[in-house]
Amino acid sequence: MKRNWKIILVAVLAVVVAGILAFQYLEGIRVEVYRVGRYDLVESFTEEGVLVSEDERTVYSLYQAGIEEVLVEEGDEVEDGDLLVVLDAEELELKLSELRSQLRAVNSEIAMTRDSLETAEDNYERIEVLYQRDWATKIELEEAEKHKKEMRSAVESLESQRSAISAQVQTVEHRKDNYRIKAPIAGVVVDLNAEEKGVAGPQLPLMRLLKKNEVEQTILVETRVLTRDVEEIHEGQQVEMVFERRDEDLKFSGEVEKIASYAEKDISPLGLEEERVTVTIDPDLNDEINLGPGYKVDVEFVISVVEDALLAPGRALFTYEGEDALMVVRDNRARVRKVAVGAETRQEAEITEGINEGDLVILDPGVEGLEDGRRVFYDTD
Numbered sequence: 001m002k003r004n005w006k007i008i009l010v011a012v013l014a015v016v017v018a019g020i021l022a023f024q025y026l027e028g029i030r031v032e033v034y035r036v037g038r039y040d041l042v043e044s045f046t047e048e049g050v051l052v053s054e055d056e057r058t059v060y061s062l063y064q065a066g067i068e069e070v071l072v073e074e075g076d077e078v079e080d081g082d083l084l085v086v087l088d089a090e091e092l093e094l095k096l097s098e099l100r101s102q103l104r105a106v107n108s109e110i111a112m113t114r115d116s117l118e119t120a121e122d123n124y125e126r127i128e129v130l131y132q133r134d135w136a137t138k139i140e141l142e143e144a145e146k147h148k149k150e151m152r153s154a155v156e157s158l159e160s161q162r163s164a165i166s167a168q169v170q171t172v173e174h175r176k177d178n179y180r181i182k183a184p185i186a187g188v189v190v191d192l193n194a195e196e197k198g199v200a201g202p203q204l205p206l207m208r209l210l211k212k213n214e215v216e217q218t219i220l221v222e223t224r225v226l227t228r229d230v231e232e233i234h235e236g237q238q239v240e241m242v243f244e245r246r247d248e249d250l251k252f253s254g255e256v257e258k259i260a261s262y263a264e265k266d267i268s269p270l271g272l273e274e275e276r277v278t279v280t281i282d283p284d285l286n287d288e289i290n291l292g293p294g295y296k297v298d299v300e301f302v303i304s305v306v307e308d309a310l311l312a313p314g315r316a317l318f319t320y321e322g323e324d325a326l327m328v329v330r331d332n333r334a335r336v337r338k339v340a341v342g343a344e345t346r347q348e349a350e351i352t353e354g355i356n357e358g359d360l361v362i363l364d365p366g367v368e369g370l371e372d373g374r375r376v377f378y379d380t381d
Helices: 002-027 090-132 138-178
Strands: 033-035 037-053 056-059 065-070 083-087 180-182 187-190 207-210 219-226 238-243 250-259 264-267 273-283 296-313 318-320 323-330 333-338 340-344 348-353 360-362
Touching: 037 056, 037 340, 090 138, 138 180, 219 296, 238 273, 296 340
Parallel strands: none
Antiparallel strands: 033 360, 037 219, 037 296, 056 207, 065 083, 083 180, 187 207, 219 273, 238 250, 238 296, 250 273, 264 273, 296 348, 318 323, 323 333, 323 360, 340 348
């Protein structure tokens, strides 16, 4: 009898648990939704810029190195291109000497290997003639051809090595040239911080140069763009800028005036080394925009605009059966919809197939317990 009661108790508990689960399933899960609409999708990236005066330049070193010689004093007048500071290039000289020694050794080895290749080619041609006359075996011909290919491969490998060393030599020579810091404009030396036996670096201003006899300053904006993004920029391109203020941000536009022809090493806020290119912008500053040199602004570069695109939040997308998908609401139930994605930004994605304008998309498809067919409820506007 006791055993029967245990069976009955287990059965009752199973029914209760099943009832609770069924109730929870029927009650549904609360979700946050977004109604899909059509808008312009703007693909862009933003960099920090700083306002500078065209009539002055702050002089920096591109590299961190010791200062060997300072050739100017506070108040000196200099011409564009005059030598201002010389950095200690002893380490670079040693590196160049080492690389040039390697280059000479590789050139010598290439010459000897080419001689061996010519010998191997002549030998192959000789054995090929003998083979055609049945005076040499096929094995001898194959060995001669193998040796010829090995010599050719060795020459190609050495030439590739020479190219790599030559590229290193050019890089070090270019860096050495930049160790001789010259005046970017004609002007007067002010705020001289460079001292012999001191240290120069990308974050340490050496001095400023002020143009003489200028009544009004011409204000520009300079920003440094990652090499991966600079190909998306062209001279004459319109940009949008924002200066953050306590009450209301100040927004104004500008036009790309100049893109530097070379990249410079920079250190990211995370301490990673990056390659960046300086981009100069001519801002549209009217009398109401009272900003001067040193002010920092956000510069937005627009890469492309997709007009009237059907947009969904990027965080709502997930992968389902190897394809992009969204979770939409149909008759108060969650339904998985495979979709085709077009252009994307960090926040939004263009949906070209799979859903329609006005559909409700579940913003967080990872909600616990959410699955295809599950009842859901949400707040409506």
